[in-house]
Amino acid sequence: MPEPSEMPAHYGDLDSARNTWTEMLQSAVSERTHPFKKPVLATIDLEGKPKARIVILRGLDLETRSIRLHTDARSAKIDEIGRNPDVMLAFYDPVKEIQIQVSGIASVHQSDVYAEVAWKGAAPSSRRAYLAEIKPGTNLSAPASGLPADVEGKIPSEERLAGARSNFAAIQVVFEQVEWLFLSPNGNRRARFEWQPDRWVGTWLAP
Numbered sequence: 001m002p003e004p005s006e007m008p009a010h011y012g013d014l015d016s017a018r019n020t021w022t023e024m025l026q027s028a029v030s031e032r033t034h035p036f037k038k039p040v041l042a043t044i045d046l047e048g049k050p051k052a053r054i055v056i057l058r059g060l061d062l063e064t065r066s067i068r069l070h071t072d073a074r075s076a077k078i079d080e081i082g083r084n085p086d087v088m089l090a091f092y093d094p095v096k097e098i099q100i101q102v103s104g105i106a107s108v109h110q111s112d113v114y115a116e117v118a119w120k121g122a123a124p125s126s127r128r129a130y131l132a133e134i135k136p137g138t139n140l141s142a143p144a145s146g147l148p149a150d151v152e153g154k155i156p157s158e159e160r161l162a163g164a165r166s167n168f169a170a171i172q173v174v175f176e177q178v179e180w181l182f183l184s185p186n187g188n189r190r191a192r193f194e195w196q197p198d199r200w201v202g203t204w205l206a207p
């Protein structure tokens with residue numbers, strides 16, 4: 001068991017806990033293998049049931065407390081967010097034993113500056129997915145990627161990728177609450193951080 005002196009500062013200090021999750025989110029935007037790179041996005045589906053799936057963390061803006069995700073504009077989550085913009089993103093780092101649950105309000109961007117900047121910043125290999133000819137989730141009579149044959153296994157040219165733009169959407173999640181959980185053999189720690197209205201206010205919770 002670690003000695004109390006070996007415990008990270010965030011074990012007993014709310015500001016350190018907040019700084020830690022902020023830095024972890026920031027790092028994950030640029031580090032492909034960061035454990036926070038692939039959170040679970042939960043929405044409420046059109047029948048009122050929960051739906052959860054992995055997405056890639058694409059951007060973080062601490063000024064506006066917003067997270068950017070990319071998706072296919074034809075995917076089910078777009079209609080779900082349109083019906084109910086309340087979403088949660090769950091992140092977990094198995095080495096640091098830290099989970100955060102980020103609650104926010106999502107908005108879908110397809111043809112504005114936000115979407116355009118996101119599209120231009122995405123790698124060609126990522127943009128290729130939006131060339132799929134069939135709406136995600138459609139029943140198929142045989143297994144298939146849905147991509148046109150000429151781009152299967154290839155990185156398409158910029159000219160070819162232009163045809164994918166109309167299927168691309170950026171999702172902006174503005175968050176005002178973050179729950180933090182740190183697992184430790186010395187005793188777990190849990191806290192909630194709320195934006196109120198110009199700073200984060202943290203409260204310890206029973207784990």
Ligand SMILES: Cc1cc2nc3c(=O)[nH]c(=O)nc-3n(C[C@H](O)[C@H](O)[C@H](O)COP(=O)(O)O)c2cc1C
Nearest residue numbers: 038053054055056070071072075076077078136137
């Ligand atoms: C590692 C991984 C990363 C993924 N990244 C994304 C992503 O960034 N955006 C996305 O829309 N789907 C992503 N997916 C696919 C989703 O999990 C999901 O299957 C898809 O978006 C369809 O979801 P929906 O029908 O609920 O809208 C990813 C899946 C995995 C396994």
